[in-house]
Amino acid sequence: MELETENPTFECYLGNLDPVWCPGCGDFSVLGAFIEAARRLRLPNHQIALVSGIGCSSRFPFFVKAYGFHGVHGRALPIAQGVKLSNPELTVVVAAGDGDGLAIGGGHLPHVSRNNPDITYLLFNNSIYGLTKGQSSPTSPTNLATKTAPYGLMGESMNPAFLALAYGATFVARGAAIKREHLSDLIEQGIRHRGFSFIEILTSCSSFNTKHLAITKVLQRMAPLETCPEDDLEALRLASDTRHIHLGVFRNVKRPTLNEQEEHIRQVSQKTGPVAVGSLLQAFA
Amino acid sequence: MSAQQPNELTLRIAGESGEGIITVAESLSRVAARMGFHLSTFRTFPAEIKGGACMMQLRLSERPLFHPGDFADALLAFNEEAIRANFDSLRDGGILLYEADIEAPLPRREGIASFPVPFHRIALQEAGNLASKNMIALGVLAQLYGFPIEPIVHLLEEKFRRRSKAVMENNRKGLDAGIHYAQQHLPDHFSGSLKMLPGPPKLVMTGNEAAALGALAAGLDCFFGYPITPSSEIMEYLAKNLPRVGGKFLQTEDEISAIAGVCGAAWAGRRAMSATSGPGLSLMSEILGLLSMTELPAVIVDSQRGGPSTGLPTKTEQSDLLLAVYGSHGDAPRIVLAPTTVRESLEVIVLAFALAEKYQMPAIVLMDQALSSRLETVDADILSNLPKFPPTEERGETPSEYKRFQLTETGVSPRVFPGTPGHEHISTGLEHNERGEPEYDEWVHTIMSAKRHKKLAALARDPLVSGLSSMFGAEEAEIGIVAWGSTYGPVTEAVELAIAQGIPVKALVPKLLHPLPHGELKAFLASTKKLIVPEMNFTGQLATLLRSTYRIPTIRLNRVKGVPFRAVEILEKIQEVAESAGRSRPEPELLESVGANRGES
Ligand SMILES: Cc1ncc(C[n+]2csc(CCOP(=O)(O)OP(=O)(O)O)c2C)c(N)n1
Numbered sequence: 001m002e003l004e005t006e007n008p009t010f011e012c013y014l015g016n017l018d019p020v021w022c023p024g025c026g027d028f029s030v031l032g033a034f035i036e037a038a039r040r041l042r043l044p045n046h047q048i049a050l051v052s053g054i055g056c057s058s059r060f061p062f063f064v065k066a067y068g069f070h071g072v073h074g075r076a077l078p079i080a081q082g083v084k085l086s087n088p089e090l091t092v093v094v095a096a097g098d099g100d101g102l103a104i105g106g107g108h109l110p111h112v113s114r115n116n117p118d119i120t121y122l123l124f125n126n127s128i129y130g131l132t133k134g135q136s137s138p139t140s141p142t143n144l145a146t147k148t149a150p151y152g153l154m155g156e157s158m159n160p161a162f163l164a165l166a167y168g169a170t171f172v173a174r175g176a177a178i179k180r181e182h183l184s185d186l187i188e189q190g191i192r193h194r195g196f197s198f199i200e201i202l203t204s205c206s207s208f209n210t211k212h213l214a215i216t217k218v219l220q221r222m223a224p225l226e227t228c229p230e231d232d233l234e235a236l237r238l239a240s241d242t243r244h245i246h247l248g249v250f251r252n253v254k255r256p257t258l259n260e261q262e263e264h265i266r267q268v269s270q271k272t273g274p275v276a277v278g279s280l281l282q283a284f285a
Numbered sequence: 286m287s288a289q290q291p292n293e294l295t296l297r298i299a300g301e302s303g304e305g306i307i308t309v310a311e312s313l314s315r316v317a318a319r320m321g322f323h324l325s326t327f328r329t330f331p332a333e334i335k336g337g338a339c340m341m342q343l344r345l346s347e348r349p350l351f352h353p354g355d356f357a358d359a360l361l362a363f364n365e366e367a368i369r370a371n372f373d374s375l376r377d378g379g380i381l382l383y384e385a386d387i388e389a390p391l392p393r394r395e396g397i398a399s400f401p402v403p404f405h406r407i408a409l410q411e412a413g414n415l416a417s418k419n420m421i422a423l424g425v426l427a428q429l430y431g432f433p434i435e436p437i438v439h440l441l442e443e444k445f446r447r448r449s450k451a452v453m454e455n456n457r458k459g460l461d462a463g464i465h466y467a468q469q470h471l472p473d474h475f476s477g478s479l480k481m482l483p484g485p486p487k488l489v490m491t492g493n494e495a496a497a498l499g500a501l502a503a504g505l506d507c508f509f510g511y512p513i514t515p516s517s518e519i520m521e522y523l524a525k526n527l528p529r530v531g532g533k534f535l536q537t538e539d540e541i542s543a544i545a546g547v548c549g550a551a552w553a554g555r556r557a558m559s560a561t562s563g564p565g566l567s568l569m570s571e572i573l574g575l576l577s578m579t580e581l582p583a584v585i586v587d588s589q590r591g592g593p594s595t596g597l598p599t600k601t602e603q604s605d606l607l608l609a610v611y612g613s614h615g616d617a618p619r620i621v622l623a624p625t626t627v628r629e630s631l632e633v634i635v636l637a638f639a640l641a642e643k644y645q646m647p648a649i650v651l652m653d654q655a656l657s658s659r660l661e662t663v664d665a666d667i668l669s670n671l672p673k674f675p676p677t678e679e680r681g682e683t684p685s686e687y688k689r690f691q692l693t694e695t696g697v698s699p700r701v702f703p704g705t706p707g708h709e710h711i712s713t714g715l716e717h718n719e720r721g722e723p724e725y726d727e728w729v730h731t732i733m734s735a736k737r738h739k740k741l742a743a744l745a746r747d748p749l750v751s752g753l754s755s756m757f758g759a760e761e762a763e764i765g766i767v768a769w770g771s772t773y774g775p776v777t778e779a780v781e782l783a784i785a786q787g788i789p790v791k792a793l794v795p796k797l798l799h800p801l802p803h804g805e806l807k808a809f810l811a812s813t814k815k816l817i818v819p820e821m822n823f824t825g826q827l828a829t830l831l832r833s834t835y836r837i838p839t840i841r842l843n844r845v846k847g848v849p850f851r852a853v854e855i856l857e858k859i860q861e862v863a864e865s866a867g868r869s870r871p872e873p874e875l876l877e878s879v880g881a882n883r884g885e886s
Contacts, residue, residue, distance in 0.1 A: 015711075017722060046706040051549070054714075061711055062723070067703035068711035069552050071545075072575050078542035082549025082557070083703070085533055086507045090553065090703055111538040262533050269528035277501045277530055278668055284488035285319070285665075 008039050015063045026177030026203030027057055027124060033175075033184040034093070034122070035064065040188055049090040051080040053105060055097035056131045057124035057203070074105030077112045077121065081258070084117045088259045091191060092118070098125045098139045102158055106138070113167035113196055117258035120190040120197040123160050126205040134208035144209070160200040162239040165232065165250055170195035172251045174239070176222060177203040182247065189249065195257050202245070221245045228252050292480055293346040294430060295354040298422065299371045300363030302331045302339035305419030309361075310341035311660065312423055312444070314489050316436045317345045318662045321484030325774070326660040327353035327849065330514075330599035338366060342374075343660075347484070351626045352774030353659065355851040359429075361422055363404065365389050380475075382425065400471055407462050417459030424463020431476030434464065487662040492630040492652055492771075495663065496560070496586055497522035499634030502668055503584075506555035507533045509546030511565060514598050515654040516588035519560040540565035544572040544585065551581040552712060554678060554702030556638060560586040563605045564595065566612065566649070573647050574613035577737060579712040580690065580698065582641035584634065586650045588657040591847050600847030601654035603770050604822035609649040610799045610830070618737050620648035620744065621799035625755065625773030627661035632671065633796060639674045639749060644740045645697060651798070653821070655849045656771040672749060684708050688719040692732070696739030741800045750797050754805045758791030759784055764862055765813030766792040767806070769827050772819055772850055779855035788863045798827070801834060810835055815862050817842055819855050 013035040021027050038048065048066035052058035054073035061068030067090075071079050076094045084092045096105065101123050112119070128146065129135040135148040138158040145152065161174045171193040175183035183201060190197035202218070204210075225248030229235040235250040256264070296313070298306050310326065317324055324345040331337025344354035356376035362368040362383045368391060375381060377396045385401035393399075402425060408418045420441075427437055438457065445453050490498070497519045500508070508527055510520040520536070527534045537543040543559045550557035561569065566587045576583050589605045591597025609621045620640050624633035633650055641648040679699040684707030691698040698719075701708040715723040716730050744750065755773065758766075758780040768776045773794045783790045793809045795802050810816065810831075818828040819842040828839040842858045844850060 016720075044706070045709050046704055049553070049703045062713075065709055067709055068713075069549075069579070070711060070713035070715065071548070071579075072571055072714055075541060075545045075572065078537065078545035079549040079552075081535075081542075082507070082509065082546035082551075083553045084549075085535060085546070086550035086555040086557065087553040087702075087704065107538060108542055111542065115535075258535075262528075262535075266528040266531065266533075269525075270531075274531050275526075275529040277498070280498065280501070280526060280530075281488060281665065281668065284490045284494070284663075285486065 008042060010035055010039060013038050013045065013065050015065045017062045019063050020059060021056060022207045024204075024206030025056070026126065026205070027060070029177040029180045030057075030122065030124060030183065030201055030203060031060065031063055033177075033180045034187055036184040037187040037191060040184075041191055043091055043191075047089065047091050049080075049083050049092045050095065051083060051092065052076050052095040053097070053100035054131065055100045055124075055129070056205075057095055057097040057126070058100060060095035060122075074100050074103070075108070076100065077105060077108045080119050081112055081115065081117050084119050085258055085262065088118070092120070093191070094119060094121045096121070096123055097130065097137075098123065098127065098160065099129050099137045102138045102160060102163075109163065110167040113164060113169040113198070115258045116170055116195045116255050118194050118196070120187065120193075121199065122187070123198065123200050124203050125160055125200055126203045126209055128205050128209035130205045130208060159240055161198070161250060162236060164198035164200070165235050165239055169198040170251070170253050170255050171197035171249070172235070172239075173198070173249045174200045174202070174245075174247050176247055177201060178219065179222070179247065182224070186249065189252075193252060195255060218245065222247055224248055225250070290346070293344070294479055295342065295344040295357045296359050296361070296426065297340060297342040297357035297371055297374055298361045299338070299340040299367035301367075302333070302337045303335065304339070304363055305416070306339055306363070307341055308444075309419050309423045309426070310343045312437060312440055313426065313432065314343055314660050315440055316432055318487045318489040319436055320433070321486060322346065323349045323487065323662045324489070324660070325350040325353045327655060328658055329848070330658070332599050338370060340367070340371060351661070352778055352852065353849070355853050359426075361426065363418070363422075368392065402466065402470075407466060408459065411462040412455060412459040414455060417455050420456045420459025421463035421466070424460040424465075425467045425471070427460075428464045428467035429471055429475050430479050432479075434460075485665065488665055488667065489660050489662055490627060491518065491658055491660055492624070492627045492656040493518035493588065493658065494522055495627045495630040496634050496650070496652065496657075497526070499631035500558055500584070500638070501526065501530055501532075502631070502671055503635040503638035504556055505532055505558055505638075507535070507546070507550040507557040508559065509535050509537050509543040509550075509557065510559045510561065511537055511540045511543050513562045513565050515590055515657045516560045516562050516586060516652075518657070519586060519588070540568040541572065544569040544583070547583045547585075548572055548576055548581060551576070551583050552579070552703065554676070556582075556642070558584040558586070560588070562588050562590050563592045563608065566605060566608055570608070570612040571614075573619060574615055574617040575714045576647040577613070577617035577619055578714045580645040580700075580737065581647075581712075582638075582645055583647040584637045584641055584650065585647060586634070586652060589651060589653040591845065597847045599654065601771075601849060602821050602845060602847065603651075603653055603772065604826065604845075605651060606769070606798065606822070606826040607829070609651055616734055616738070618741050619646050619799065620644065620797075621651065622648060622796055623651040623770040623798055624656070624796065625770060625794055627656070627659065628663045628667060629796065630656065631663070631667060635671045636749065639672050640744060640747070642674060642677050643697070643747070643749075644744050645700060646737075646740065651770060653771055678702055689721045690717060690719045690733070690736070692719060692736055695743035696736045697743065745800045745803065750802065753796045754802055755794040755796075756792070756805070756809070759789035760791060762789035762791040763812075763814040763866070764788070764790045764817065764859060765809060765815070766790065766817045766819065766855070766859075767809070767827065767831060768792065768794050768819050769798060772821060775850040775852040775855055776819065778852035779859060782852060782856050783859045786860075788859055790859050798830075801830065806831075806835065810837055815840060815866065817855075817858055817862060819850060819858065821845065821850065
């Protein structure tokens, strides 16, 4: 894992393409926080595999000098799981929006959490569908009028970090685009964590959700966690607090990763070493 | 087919699921294969979770067989329902062995000899438990047809090795009681119909097992799947054996996740596959298009069952062809292959991996329930002579000039895997330029669409697929048949029967269904005046493709009964077409298909 330079610069990680996000979009800040984390971790570019779905936030891989896979809406997580299972050498990071990750792709989160692949999942939560220009998302607050809920929204709003905790993700954190330094630190910890790291990132949409994330109001409610809660109930309580928006790490525990589990199964199956395909024919005689 | 063929035997065993019918048929199959016979089987699965009617037919012969036979020489039935449901499958002159306890009046037909056998009573009185009923049946059949007993005992010992000693003792008691009963009460002239053959011992496996083995032989690295009848055995076989050969297996939460995993592994440069049935392939169709767009190899097996929707989950059909060829939005090139036999299920999977990798697109392998679950003999050298193909990573001259989607003569671009220093790039489902960067202007989309489809043209010329179609029958015939998949078996026999009756007919069975093998098909169609297309679907999906591609009229023969064609059904169609040859036009298509589906045979 040699890097060309001892101390990679921010520029070392910038991709060929310029971001296409709207001026004032919170995603710029997430990009900066990620690159800062990659720089600090001195990740070799060619070892980074960025996988995303569809959405504004899913454009993320285009702007980083790395291997990128921009797939279809909602499937970034299972695609990334395939990448990591098949090639454990790669540092796999996923970028997804709240619609991508919790609506259309919501069914994958419990299972990937359960499998615990060593993947870092950046969930960009802007509480709106950005790319499709302003429809409700599963995290839209019920009082938010959108293009598809002009008279108000049906259904409760989802809490991403709370869900990830309940699903058993081994690393769960919440950060905010507006707190870039802190976010960078969380991403660094997430990548270092061996297992599935879920990072909810509160970000803003400067075009379609200006009201909800009126920055000053939200800023007032943000409360950094001093330390990672010791037990799950406390973590769940803090993650679901409606008065404060707690930022920080809610859980950081160790469990065998998907690749470790796979390796174990391979060893169990090969009591006396690997088997040649030809020898399997005996069973059909 | 009214007479028993020399050195050929077709047995049908029927009863209630759980009565051990499959064990009887499988044991006889294995022993016959060890004796050097060729064989093919067919079995039905009850739709019920427990119980329900169950049947397995087994046909053995001294020549290769790819069809379990239209009619049985003998039917062994454990209950009244089994007799009623299967009596019509007995050939004239066949024999019925049935549970003597049945009191209801039995169906009769002239020329059928019926023998009551007190399976129930022998099981209780002589073997000591009801469960050994099937062993008594095994003993009766073995004695009746002169199967050697030692190999059967040996096989049972292997099969029940892990079970308690008492189980094997009971089995032995039942077997001996059955043999004894047959010696005392049944005629002994049938045993002459089977002779020990000099052929080398053969292997017996199902289409699903062959497909799974083929994947291992092709160097499968990763399997991702979600269980679904009738493909689950592929997944189960790989769950057990893929780790043993060093590969990785993951049961995912649904088929979308499964094909997503395949996609991720393929992008990472590993050989990956999934196996499913129609409902799963429907869910996969969006990512199939992503694989076409990002030019990644993948192998997907679809073991077809009756559809649409949940349809007939345990029965066979060939109704996913158009889904396989076109199923995805946009113009999404892929390869579609269909093996016709168990042996080919193995070979075609290997070919699917080779082609998918060479042409960087998904390959769908269409099987069906009958092929997936039927036992068939294959030669012991089945793994030799398979195409070898090394991984196809290809780096550009210098990293800075590397273009993942470079325009080339064949449309195939150099593929570099993540982890390679200096070649960082992006793959996207958005339309993109040669470097993979999103670009949607009209020319980029036109040029890139052409590039992706050019690969299909190159593939069609590839020596790997030349001569892949089966062609047989009378070369000069004006009546031709084009069929696909497991319908091959009954077609080969129908063609033989027609020729024996003096009706010249020929057939072509392509294994490559997309792109169609134009060279072979055009030559065949040019010399064909009447084209019959038998398919196990309602609308004639291959016929539709043939008509639209070659602008030829087709005479469809469609069946959606959930069971394979009988050779005589195809023979009757050949006869009908031969008779109407004087008339100028085939009957109107629609009426024909409605007639066919009224259930007449
Ligand atoms: C199968 C499918 N359905 C719908 C869409 C349209 N679509 C694209 S992105 C998107 C939602 C984007 O919102 P989010 O995932 O929250 O990401 P953001 O753009 O806000 O970053 C939708 C509905 C699609 N591309 N594919």
